[in-house]
Amino acid sequence: MSGVHQTIVGKDEAEQRLDRWFKRRYPTLTHGRLEKLLRTGQIRVDGARAKANTRLEVGQTIRIPPLGDAAAKKKADAMGNVSDKDAAMIRSIVIYKDSDMLAINKPAGLAVQGGTKTTRHVDGMLDALAFDAPERPRLVHRLDRDTSGVMLLARTVKAATRLGKAFQEGDMKKVYWALVHGRPHFPMGTIDAALAKGGDVGFERMEWNDDDGQDAVTDYMTVTHAADKFTWLALMPRTGRTHQIRAHCAIMKTPIIGDIKYGAPKLYDEGELKGLTQQLCLHARSLTVTLPNRKQAIITAPLPPHMAALFKALGFDEREGDEMDAG
Numbered sequence: 001m002s003g004v005h006q007t008i009v010g011k012d013e014a015e016q017r018l019d020r021w022f023k024r025r026y027p028t029l030t031h032g033r034l035e036k037l038l039r040t041g042q043i044r045v046d047g048a049r050a051k052a053n054t055r056l057e058v059g060q061t062i063r064i065p066p067l068g069d070a071a072a073k074k075k076a077d078a079m080g081n082v083s084d085k086d087a088a089m090i091r092s093i094v095i096y097k098d099s100d101m102l103a104i105n106k107p108a109g110l111a112v113q114g115g116t117k118t119t120r121h122v123d124g125m126l127d128a129l130a131f132d133a134p135e136r137p138r139l140v141h142r143l144d145r146d147t148s149g150v151m152l153l154a155r156t157v158k159a160a161t162r163l164g165k166a167f168q169e170g171d172m173k174k175v176y177w178a179l180v181h182g183r184p185h186f187p188m189g190t191i192d193a194a195l196a197k198g199g200d201v202g203f204e205r206m207e208w209n210d211d212d213g214q215d216a217v218t219d220y221m222t223v224t225h226a227a228d229k230f231t232w233l234a235l236m237p238r239t240g241r242t243h244q245i246r247a248h249c250a251i252m253k254t255p256i257i258g259d260i261k262y263g264a265p266k267l268y269d270e271g272e273l274k275g276l277t278q279q280l281c282l283h284a285r286s287l288t289v290t291l292p293n294r295k296q297a298i299i300t301a302p303l304p305p306h307m308a309a310l311f312k313a314l315g316f317d318e319r320e321g322d323e324m325d326a327g
Contacts, residue, residue, distance in 0.1 A: 004063065005064055006062065007064060008061055009021075009056045009058055009059060009060045009062065010058070013056055013157065014057055014058045015055055015057075016055070016056050017052065017053050017055060018043075018045065018051070018053070018055075018062075019034060019052035019053070022043075024135055024157070026067060033067075034052070035052065037065060042065040043062070043063060043064065043065065045062055045063075046061055047061075047063070082124070082128045086120070086124075086125050086128065087125070089125075090122070090126075091128060094129070095150070095299060095300075097131070098291075099155065099156075100156060100159040100291075100292060101152055101153060101154050101155055101159050101163065101289075102155060103151065103153070104122075104129075104150075104151050104153065105148070105151075105301040105302065106122065106143055106147075106148055106284075108147065108280065108304050108306065109146060109279070110145065112139065112143060112145070113142075122139070123139060126138075126139075129153065135155075135156075137153035137154060137155050140152055140153065140154050140160055141167045143284055144243070144280075144282075146258075146279065146282070147280065147283070147284060148282075148283045148284065148307070149176070149283045149284025149304075150284045150285070151284070152287065152289070152299075163289075166290070167240065170239070171290070172287060172289065173286075173287065174236060174237060174284065174286070174287055175234055175235070175236055175284075175287075176234070176235045176245055176282060176283060176284055177223075177232065177234060177282075177303070177307075177321060178232075178235060178245065178256050178281060178282045178283070179256065179310055179314075180231050180255060180256050180257065180281075181230065181254060181255055181264055181265060182228065182229070182231065182254040182255075183228045183229075183254065184222060184231065184233070185252075187221070188219075188220060188221040188222060189219075189220060190218070190220070191216075191218045191219075191220065191251060192216075192217050193208045193213075193216060193248060193251050194209055194210050194216055195207065195208065195213045195216045195241050195242070195243075196212045196213035196214070197242075205262060206241065206242055206246075207247070208247070208251055214239075214241055215239060216239050216241040216244050216247075216248065217239050218238065218239075218248045219236040219237075219238065220234065220248075221234045221235075223321045224316055226314045226315070232311075232314075233249070234285075234321055243262075245282060246261070247262060249262070250262035250263050257310070258280040259282075281306070281307050283301070283303060283304060285300065285321070286298055286299060286300045286301070302318075
């Protein structure tokens with residue numbers, strides 16, 4: 001941006017304060033610099049001087065003066081922090097895209113956000129998914145590092161609010177697929193077991209605790225099984241507690257394959273499956289999303305390689321579970 005240019009306020013940007021609009025668009029622009037540009041009349045809304053707390057309306061024109069190299073190159077700088085390899089990877093796993101949201105098929109083992117020892121994560125790659133939007137997409141929910149599958153990203157502020165509310169209120173149909181050890185006593189049912197953090201320091205896990213735990217409810221259905229040794233479950237959580245499905249499967253005494261934290265034995269003791277995988281076999285298979293036009297979209301993610309290999313070894317056909325997908 002070498003000179004002055006003008007931008008029209010979009011539908012998803014209405015009702016925002018002007019300073020917050022600039023912060024989202026140009027995060028490297030300091031508050032002090034923004035105030036000076038407003039005070040000297042270099043930033044205008046519909047040709048008139050504006051203040052930081054000016055509320056924007058759809059269709060208004062914002063005059064944007066030269067902001068300096070740091071702010072002007074915001075998107076390029078952000079993209080420069082994503083390696084070509086990671087940018088190609090994160091774009092390759094996009095399974096749905098419209099003007100409001102994106103969906104990716106998150107690989108098992110990739111964290112959603114960073115931590116003390118986590119430098120490679122979905123949040124750090126989001127600038128590579130901006131595509132034609134003026135801003136990077138936003139996280140609206142999470143998956144565990146070792147869980148694969150459908151993950152939604154909002155492309156606008158309005159979409160982030162709508163999708164976030166849908167997740168919080170349980171207005172989002174979710175189906176997970178899991179391969180578990182053993183076979184549930186009942187082929188289908190509901191696990192209603194409140195969960196609270198327990199275990200020793202450094203080995204914490206979610207445990208059944210009716211007194212101090214948060215309500216946690218999961219519906220499940222057996223898709224098929226291999227004798228009484230392994231079962232393919234479709235699970236539909238009604239609540240969204242930490243490790244809910246993993247803990248509930250353990251409570252049924254059918255821990256998920258690869259879930260050592262919740263009591264799963266190692267597969268190298270399991271004959272024909274020896275050496276196939278020690279990864280968690282939990283996959284966010286599908287989400288049913290209500291679009292702004294009130295139509296529903298069912299977003300489905302193919303199995304990750306380690307689960308596909310186990311399905312093949314056990315003689316399970318992925319098509320058997322299609323009728324149990326969300327919707």
